[in-house]
Amino acid sequence: MRTQRRRWMTGLHPWNTPAEHRGAGGRTLAQGAAAEGISTMRDDTHLHIASSPEPSAPRQSQPEEAASSQYWKATSGYTYREMIRTRQDAGNPGYGQQEALLTKLMQTEQRALGRPLDVLEFGCGFGRHASYLASLEGVRYHGYDFSEAMMEPLRHAPPVGLEPVEERLFCGPDALTAVGDRTFDVVFTVSVLIHNPPERLPGLLESLGKLVRPGGLLCLVENQLVPFGVWENAWHQGCWLHPYAELTPAGWDMHHGGGLLATHDVYVFKRNASQGRRFFQLQSVEEPRDERREVTLESLNVESLPRLRAWTEHAGEVLREGNGLTGMQVSELTERLTVELKRSERRQRLLSLSDELVRLRAEPVVTARAPADALAPRYGHDNAAEAVVVDAPLDTTWAHVDPRLSRVVHLFHQEWYGIRAASGYAPGHKIGITANRALTAADHQRIAETCERLGARSVIFQGFSPNALEVMHMLRRVFGSTLKLCCVWHGSTAQFHFDFELETFSRLLVLREQGLLDAVACVKPEMHLMSPLLFQKVLLNLPPRVAPADQRHRAPPTRAAFVPTPNNWWKNFYSNVFVAASLPGMERVFVTSPFSARPELPLKASVINVGPLNRSELFNLIRETDVVLNVTLAECQPMTALEGLTHGVACLTGPLTLGALDEHPFQRLVQVAGTGSLGQIRSALERVVGLRERSPEEYAQMLEDYTQTLCAQAINHYLEFAQP
CATH class of the missing domain: 3.40.50.150 (Vaccinia Virus protein VP39)
Structure with a gap:
């Protein structure tokens, strides 16, 4: 030896030998x-x-x-x-x-x-x-x-x-x-x-x-x-x-x-x-x-x-x-043969997708459609130009990265922009499908082949529709039990007065019981009390990941607020606008929905309707404000609160019931218990603006610490939910 x-x-060479010393006849x-x-x-x-x-x-x-x-x-x-x-x-x-x-x-x-x-x-x-x-x-x-x-x-x-x-x-x-x-x-x-x-x-x-x-x-x-x-x-x-x-x-x-x-x-x-x-x-x-x-x-x-x-x-x-x-060679060849047989069987199942689609559409499916308010985006466009998009820049530019989730694919509907944002910020690959027209067999084949190319181990359906149901059946047929199929319901029991939400929730429980879905989770806490078939922990949404240069935790006050909610009663639109616009020192309040001003109302700030915004425009506007208001009467995890958080701008919300996260100083700062009380909303607004102006370093550190805590917990919950 x-x-x-x-x-x-013998013959060891220093590793830093310049390349020019190798010479034409002196191969390394x-x-x-x-x-x-x-x-x-x-x-x-x-x-x-x-x-x-x-x-x-x-x-x-x-x-x-x-x-x-x-x-x-x-x-x-x-x-x-x-x-x-x-x-x-x-x-x-x-x-x-x-x-x-x-x-x-x-x-x-x-x-x-x-x-x-x-x-x-x-x-x-x-x-x-x-x-x-x-x-x-x-x-x-x-x-x-x-x-x-x-x-x-x-x-x-x-x-x-x-x-x-x-x-x-x-x-x-x-x-x-x-x-x-x-x-x-x-x-x-x-x-x-x-x-x-x-x-x-x-x-x-x-x-x-x-x-x-x-x-x-x-x-x-x-x-x-x-x-x-x-x-x-x-x-x-x-x-x-x-x-x-x-x-x-x-x-x-x-x-x-x-x-x-x-x-x-x-x-x-x-x-x-x-x-x-x-x-x-x-x-x-x-x-x-x-x-x-x-x-x-x-x-x-x-x-x-x-x-x-x-x-x-x-x-x-x-x-x-x-x-x-001999034993080793047999073992290796057996492993390889098993894999090749699986791939061959998968290709054969892909060839029969057209017949499978006909069979699926002959069965009873969910017929209720989401109400107009649920489909309407807060920013962006309402129609999907392509039936299927894969890892589009809108869905990956601000995504978090975690190697443990690199084999996860999030599948969502392009028209449902709040859910699309939540999907786009999570780690993993992204497939966006349309919700407003039927998918073809070619669309199904593209989805299956994408999962194959990416080496997907789990697909998380973010939201549910007839199109999503067909894709679930197709993926189960093609991949069998080797691909874990999960679904996230983004609603709450407060929305059960919509037939779509109640029917969707009930259908997901049936699919979980039947085994078509391997797991179902909710973004509203304690939903497992409705059924033991649900994932026991709340699935937490992540804020967008932005470069440090795009953060502005320590920027000077702009005397501006932002109310990004639709103009309806459960979003509490007018309450948020009136409180922000009547606060002394506030000069501008930006909104994305029509607002009817009345001369007899004591508003001190100008209310400016900026209309629908794309993602980059939304982020730019958030960075130009001191505070975001989203104190709604029924809420899960508002995306604008998370988008504000990552840009160093606090967002007022109602109670979110996020467990241990609710005890964090940041959540105690921004949550409003009495969402229908103008006085409590105003007190919370004064609290946030006051801390930001009085102690910007403490304010910034509070937001940064909460962001890190939230992201770590959110990814851990995703790992428990999505990993096979």
Whole structure:
């Protein structure tokens, strides 16, 4: 083993060798490896220990190198994505842990740099990590892979934030040539290097180092720490355990994170000012630049012994059984065959959608339509130009990002703008359908194929209609139980005087009992008292996510208020307008509904009707006001209150009954118990405006703290509700 280790360590190159020193005839080892077809991929989180009778003989790897390359070039990204999803469904915890860790790392580095972060994933494949990293605020994701077949799903349906695709995705025999002269703040791999034999590692690491900008990071999420390299198994035509501490070259520091993930270790490399190499313990990726925990190479080798012991014990078991390679090959082929059969069956079901639609429309369906007030948008247009839209800018620009919800699809009606806003701010992909005309079989096929391309695991129907019911039946037929179907009812019992609302609520309970729906939730609290079939917790809406530059917590007062409600009795429109317009010092009150002024009413402010607004216009108007008023007689979770919150403008509301959130100082500041009392509305308005003018820092901190608390709780509830 000592001789083998010395041979692997010979020829190590500093990773920061300038590209111009390579010369026309001096290919890097990485380029040579790529030219010979060495794999640069994968996402595996399994650990299948040695199944070779000679696990310490890497020089036998040349046939396996070619086989590994052929395996990945011949593997469809759609098939491999389905294999990963199958493992996730079986309870593998590694995938979610990796996604959470990488999200924290990118956010930490972006905050440290204080500018947009350029990131490159080496071995991006079908886009598992691109699906959430590309949407992170201040992160410019780029992906490289040597296999076009693996990248096809990512190119065909890029996630939000990855455009223009041609400038963000690279494919070619080696990364240095494919990306050109670009360099990055963070370069990372996830289970890529384990599929490359030991003699290729120095060259691959050299290439990766050249892609890292000065001051940047190279992050490897790879095999657990070992003191020297060994061949692990034949899974995917070859896996190796590599000694990354030993491979650290002069001029670089290695920060080792053991125990941060269940099945992998994390290695963060950074250049140092000396020509030596140093080693540190990494306790959290939120502190990747911390250099207080220096350790020695010897101590890392001692730390790696348990992993090596596990390898030797398992290797002995496999050798005694005598059929390790054969059993592994059969297992892998069985997994792949199962996935391909599922995909084939799904395609067959898609072909029969037209007949299914005829059958569905022959059955009794919900016939009641929402009342005009429920369909009328507060801003925007009333008609859907397209029957189906996918990840439209209106539905993704202000969305929160959470990797745990990157496989969730929200399906909503384009015409119902309050619900569309709530859907658009939540993490996950978005499909908007029309509510006002029937969907065709082609529309259904597009929805199903979109869920397939995105690798969806859950679809959340935000609101309900005859069109939504047909889509539910279609998705259940195509995907079976592999796709979790959920629905959110956005009404309240106060609205049961509308036949539409009462009929909708009752129908959802029946669909939940029948099993067509896997879960039903409400945005009004304690609705589970109506039925045990309902999700026990209130589903909280999120505020829009806006860039810090668009926030104005500390802007000077404008002496303006905003009343965005429709002009009807349960929205309490005139009460809100009269209180705002009669407050001393208030100069303007903006409304979006017609208002009839009377000369005998003591209004001190001008009431200005701005009419319907699009989303950007709405946000701009909110930023031009001191306070929003939405004190209604019946309310769930008003979106304008959340839109005001994210722009640093408090919104008065009636009691919302949000549990522990109601005890937050912000909610005690803005909630009005007596929604029909002009005096209580005025007292609350004076309270908010007074605090904003008297103590703007306290006011801003209160809103920021409440926003963070609300978002964390809202996402946790979504996770409980939507995750299979």
